[in-house]
Amino acid sequence: MAAVILNFPTLQGMRKFTQTLSWTKGCVKFVSGGVGKIEKVLIANRGEIACRVMRTAKKMGVRSVAVYSDADRHSMHVAMADEAYHIGPAASQQSYLCMEKVLEVAKRSGSNAVHPGYGFLSENTEFAEACKQEGIIFIGPPSSAIRDMGIKSTSKHIMSAAGVPIIGGYHGEEQSNQRLQEEAARIGYPVMIKAVRGGGGKGMRIARSDSDFLEQLESARREAKKSFNDDVMLVEKFVEDPRHVEVQVFGDQYGNAVYLFERDCSVQRRHQKIIEEAPGPGISPDVRRKLGEAAVKAAKAVNYIGAGTVEFIMDAQHNFYFMEMNTRLQVEHPVSEMITGTDLVEWQLRVAAGERLPLLQDDIVLRGHSFEARIYAEDPNNDFLPGAGPLLHLSTPQSDQQTRIETGVREGDEVSAHYDPMIAKLVVWGEDRSAALKKLRYCLRQYNIVGLNTNIDFLLSLSGHPEFEAGNVSTSFIPQHYSDLFPAPIAPSGVTLCQAALGLVLQERKCTEEFTQSSNDPYSPFGSSSGRRLNMLFNRNVTLQLADKKVDMVVSYNSDGSYTMRIGGEVYHATGEVEAEGGASFLHCSVNGVKSRPKLVILNNTVHLFSMEGCAEVSIPVPKYLAGVSGSGAQGGAVAPMTGTIEKVLVKAGDKVDVGDPLMVMIAMKMEHTIRAPKSGVIKKVFFTEGSQANRHAPLVELEEEEEEEEKGAEGSQ
Structure with a gap:
């Protein structure tokens, strides 16, 4: 393990501070003191980003203050904070988006800084200015930069003047339907309709012809009004099959700005990112340098301070064009941290407190490759429809120097219908892209969730696609490879059905043994787990449900403790025990001589089996007289x-x-x-x-x- 000592001037008399960086398998661990000017920080957010900021604040000796709505009263970020304050109902307009309530808590708690995270108030000019007026440090860029970059039409003019390549379109003030439709025809279809204050895929629609332009325009306007309280739109030429490449930039109060290389965020659904990686696959060192330099030009053009992201559209020839600048920390910032060995939240706190950038451009070294997979409560097979509900079972891969799990939920928590359905971000690092991708797939297999639909199986399908493995990505990746990414479901094998039946039988045996131990009559035949009750035979019929199909099995109890299972004409011999390990249950079993160890979760009449080969769900049919009336029809x-x-x-x-x-x-x-x-x-x-x-x-x-x-x-x- 090598230690590097870095000396940089700070605001206080250009003095030196020492920062020890420990390189371990491509990652840097910061060992440093607290921030002099920031003693207590209020995190004006919720979920995983609030928890992520708190972890760094605690490491630096900075106290953290949480705010929470009715829906988040028992949430993880509230439990992690040093202090927590209620700010209103579940609706974000009455809680997390209410700047007056947030500022009131900042003053009541004695917080001298506010970290907005991403979303909510993070790119709100009025909020940044209000913090300044109250003498509270806003951990973000100046309000002027937020304003200039937040309005897409303004940002395009500034970028063009700064020499940053831009794509053609209409960014004018006249907003009549007729004018926008005329401009779309002039630009040529397909066009992208965007909210000028947009972000996160909100207020964005693609119009492919004149006939659907007005419908898409109205839809984008409604969503923009709801999300940003501003429905002013711009129209741009839509580049077919582009790549979405963005550059992490960072500036300080002394005019210094650096780039921490690029991220590829091309694979998206509903214009929202689903998997990100750094650096971008197939991008040459020369293009990488040009991307970085263009991004720094963009940052300096608006006197940028703090963490920001400059987003570009890149065509097949690696020509790139400015798209927008996000004046905040991005959801996917961890992949940039993993390849540069940095803690960008620590940088944010230090720069906001008046220090210079911890590293200059020549000191920032790119090492290895990193992926981030966003794990969502959604149904990929139903157009990625978001979901909500309790996390009845949640187990994750082990965190280490190469694996990070950024989350704001625990087992038993509820994914609320009021907020974004993201459950977690799984971030991995490897020596190269191939190693990182292998690590990603391995960890996805270990991310097991029961209680609601998730996109984990889809992420496995996506990350294992040959074209993704080759780095041939674009924003059209999902529709282009739809049939491969959404294969027809495969029915569980006979071995899997035997494992499910074995799990049920062993659970029943455990319950009867517990009954026997608690009963005053240990010889009661109702407490027998031997397979024979009164004059019952050793055979029993078991029915399992697979979607709309029922499978009948005959399970025979053998004197040696094994089981013989018959499914149709197939015969299986099974043995096994359920063992608890680290809070989870594993089925140590052998079926026809082949041993395996799937994780076993039995909840709500369903057996869930998780293994490195995949997951399976096998249900127990509910009698008709117990079944509720379904509203699906x-x-x-x-x-x-x-x-x-x-x-x-x-x-x-x-x-x-x-x-x-x-x-x-x-x-x-x-x-x-x-x-x-x-x-x-x-x-x-x-x-x-x-x-x-x-x-x-x-x-x-x-x-x-x-x-x-x-x-x-x-x-x-x-």
């Missing part, structure tokens, strides 16, 4: 896919609709979702009005097929 209409607010109602009773016609617009999980007609017919009844709240699976409209209407009419005329 919605009595022939459309249902709410999740809990949310009805933003717009587009139909009324008596309207005729075709399959796919928009019925309502719902806001949920910070995103706008259009609810479309599942079939053609006539609207019989609309159950919700604009502004009302709809719970998941609630019927939204009642829809009758036209044929039914015609038949009724014919009957009435007879």
Whole structure:
């Protein structure tokens, strides 16, 4: 292990401070003192980013203050903070976005700095200015930089003047539908419609022809108004199959600015990133240097201070064009930290306190490769529809120098419908891209969640795709390789069914043994776990449910403690025991002589088996007299896919609709979702009005097929 001593001047009389960096397998561990001017920092955020900032603050001896809404009263970031203050209802507009409440807590708690994280108030000019007026350090850039870079039309003019390459489009003030549509025709379809104050994929739509321009424009405007309270739009040429490459930059109060290399964030869904890596695959040292220098030009053009990201669109020839600048810490900043051995939150705190940059450009060395996979509560097989609910079981890979798990939830916590559905970020590092990718897949196999749908299997499919392995990525990667990334489900094998049945039998045996121990009659046949109760045979029938298919098995108990299982004409011999290890249960078993050790979770009539070969779910059928009435059919209409607010109602009773016609617009999980007609017919009844709240699976409209209407009419005329 090698130690490096670095000396840099600070604000206090250009004095020297010493910082010891310990290189361990490509990562740097900071060993340094606290920040002189920042004693207590309020984190104006929630979830994983709040927890991430707190970890660095604690390491530096800085006290942390949390704020929380009703929905987050028992959340992880509240438990981690030195102090925590309630600021309002679950709705972010009344809590995390309410700057007056946040500033009031900052003053009450004696915090002399505020870290905004990302999202919420992080790029709010008024909030940055209000902090300054109250004498509170805003850990971010000057409000002027936020303003200049936050309005995309303004930022394009500034970048063009600074010599940063930009892409053509319309960024004018006239916002009539007619003018924007005329400009789109002039630019040439397809075009990207963007909110000038956009970010995070919000307020962005692609219009591929003149016929769908107005629909996409209105949708983008509604979402922008909801997210940023500003629906001014710009129109740009949409580059087909581009790469999304961004550069991490950092500036201080003395005019210094550096870049910490680039990240490739091309693989996206709904214009939101899903997997990121650093450095960008296939980018030459020369292009890397040009990207970095262009990003530094952009930062210096607005006198940038703190952490920022300059985003570029890159074509197949590696020509790149300025897209936007995010004036905050990015979600994916850990991959830049992993390849440069830095702690960017520590840099933020130091620079905000008046220190110079800890490293200059020549001191920043790129080592190895890093991936970040965002683990979401969503259903990739249903257009990545976000979800919410409890994390009934949660186990993760072990954190180490090469593996980071950035999260704000624990087992038993709820993924709230009120906020972003991200559960965690899995970050890995390797000596090169191939090693890092292998590490990523290995760790994804160890990320086991029960209780709601996640994108983990999709991430495994994506990271194992030959084109992704080759680094051939673009923003169209998912639609281009859709059939490969969403293969038809494979039914569990006979061995897996035997493992599931064995897990159920062993659990039952454990329960009966516990009953026997607690019973006053240890010889009661009802407490027997031998397979024979009263005059019952050693054989028993077991029925398992696989989606809509039932599988019947015969399980025979053998005198030596083994089991013989018959599925149709196949015979399996199984032995096993369930053992608890590190808070989880593992099924140590042998089926037909092949030993394995899957993780076993039995919850809500479902057996979950997790192994390095994959995961499987096998259910126990629920008797009809116990089964609840499912709302999925919605009595022939459309249902709410999740809990949310009805933003717009587009139909009324008596309207005729075709399959796919928009019925309502719902806001949920910070995103706008259009609810479309599942079939053609006539609207019989609309159950919700604009502004009302709809719970998941609630019927939204009642829809009758036209044929039914015609038949009724014919009957009435007879």
